[in-house]
Amino acid sequence: MSLKYTCPSCGTPLGYEGLCWKCRCEQDRNAALAWTPEQIAEKQQNLIQNIQRLKEMEDPELTDFWQLLSYQDAITPEIQRAALAAEVFWPCEIYYHAPADVRDGLIHALLSAEYSSAASNLMCCLAMQGDDKAMETLLELERNPRPWRKGLYVDPSSYAQIGGWTFDKEGRRTQLTFDTCYPMVKGASSEASPVRIGRARKDTCPHCGGRMADMLVLDGRDERLRFLGLNGILTATCCPSCVGFLKGPAFNRFTLDGGVEIFPSELFDEEEKMDCYVSPEEYKALTENPFVLGKSPVPLFYGCAREDVNTIGGFGNWVQDAEYTTCPQCGKPMKYLAQIQWDTVFDCAEGTLYVEFCPDCQIVSMQHQQT
Ligand SMILES: [Zn+2]
Ligand SMILES: [Zn+2]
Numbered sequence: 001m002s003l004k005y006t007c008p009s010c011g012t013p014l015g016y017e018g019l020c021w022k023c024r025c026e027q028d029r030n031a032a033l034a035w036t037p038e039q040i041a042e043k044q045q046n047l048i049q050n051i052q053r054l055k056e057m058e059d060p061e062l063t064d065f066w067q068l069l070s071y072q073d074a075i076t077p078e079i080q081r082a083a084l085a086a087e088v089f090w091p092c093e094i095y096y097h098a099p100a101d102v103r104d105g106l107i108h109a110l111l112s113a114e115y116s117s118a119a120s121n122l123m124c125c126l127a128m129q130g131d132d133k134a135m136e137t138l139l140e141l142e143r144n145p146r147p148w149r150k151g152l153y154v155d156p157s158s159y160a161q162i163g164g165w166t167f168d169k170e171g172r173r174t175q176l177t178f179d180t181c182y183p184m185v186k187g188a189s190s191e192a193s194p195v196r197i198g199r200a201r202k203d204t205c206p207h208c209g210g211r212m213a214d215m216l217v218l219d220g221r222d223e224r225l226r227f228l229g230l231n232g233i234l235t236a237t238c239c240p241s242c243v244g245f246l247k248g249p250a251f252n253r254f255t256l257d258g259g260v261e262i263f264p265s266e267l268f269d270e271e272e273k274m275d276c277y278v279s280p281e282e283y284k285a286l287t288e289n290p291f292v293l294g295k296s297p298v299p300l301f302y303g304c305a306r307e308d309v310n311t312i313g314g315f316g317n318w319v320q321d322a323e324y325t326t327c328p329q330c331g332k333p334m335k336y337l338a339q340i341q342w343d344t345v346f347d348c349a350e351g352t353l354y355v356e357f358c359p360d361c362q363i364v365s366m367q368h369q370q371t
């Protein structure tokens with residue numbers, strides 16, 4: 001395909017006339033962020049009336065749903081009640097922190113479920129609702145599995161992770177996500193920021209010989225980042241070329257004064273000799289990216305509607321199911337910290353880098369997913 005056009009907004013060469021996909025995402029998002037209260041009410045009303053179209057993945061309802069949730073935090077109990085009444089159990093995010101009557105409806109449906117697929121969807125919904133009674137129900141189903149459990153790969157406590165929390169055998173609950181979310185936004189050159197994506201490093205990767213990078217450097221002492229409970233600097237370091245080809249996530253220990261100890265990693269295919277596909281130009285693009293921490297918090301699902309936003313806290317737009325990493329030191333599930341969309345920082349990769357950390361052990365993990 002010849003690239004005879006350029007995006008009128010950012011100048012990227014394109015094979016067609018119009019905006020590039022990233023600029024189009026940005027345009028759609030800015031439009032949704034600017035909705036008036038009347039427009040929001042109209043979309044909410046339409047969603048309530050046509051809620052079954054959501055599970056048929058029809059627009060405008062599906063797009064409206066994600067924009068109401070992600071940019072306006074405007075999924076109301078009325079929408080949740082309508083979804084329950086119409087037995088719409090996808091996307092499960094509809095039920096995030098739904099009121100008690102909706103929760104009880106979900107529990108009733110789950111306890112009456114006969115098939116694995118229905119039980120699976122309902123456990124996701126209940127995970128999103130996420131209160132103590134939701135946990136009691138999932139715990140009870142974990143202790144006393146129903147016949148449909150045989151058709152599923154994981155236990156109810158793993159389903160709870162989709163809602164950003166989990167529980168252990170004794171029924172002790174752990175929160176895996178933060179209830180604050182900040183976006184990374186394009187800043188002016190040399191603008192100070194307590195969060196940086198892609199800082200250059202001198203050391204090289206043992207697998208491909210390319211340069212390692214600090215994919216995330218975050219100073220928890222900034223007022224905006226107090227919610228993380230980090231009284232210093234967190235650094236997440238990996239090889240940007242190999243992180244998607246490792247057996248499991250990349251790990252490192254961090255010290256609050258900015259230190260990093262990289263853990264040894266193994267390639268998924270041990271026979272394979274890795275080439276570094278990050279050229280010096282791409283490495284430069286990565287380490288000179290314009291992103292700085294946004295000034296104000298955004299809704300928790302802000303990073304979930306499209307694949308073009310880097311966020312700190314809140315929920316990630318997991319490509320596959322949410323998969324929280326187990327801390328290699330203490331064995332507890334790690335906390336979800338950030339998502340970095342590769343193609344916002346260079347052109348040679350797609351997919352998302354999810355960053356998690358264990359606050360107790362000061363260990364970071366990075367895992368790559370793509371469609
Ligand atoms: Zn563009
Ligand atoms: Zn490498």
Ligand SMILES: [Zn+2]
Pocket residue numbers: 327328329330331332358359360361362363
């Ligand atoms: Zn740990």
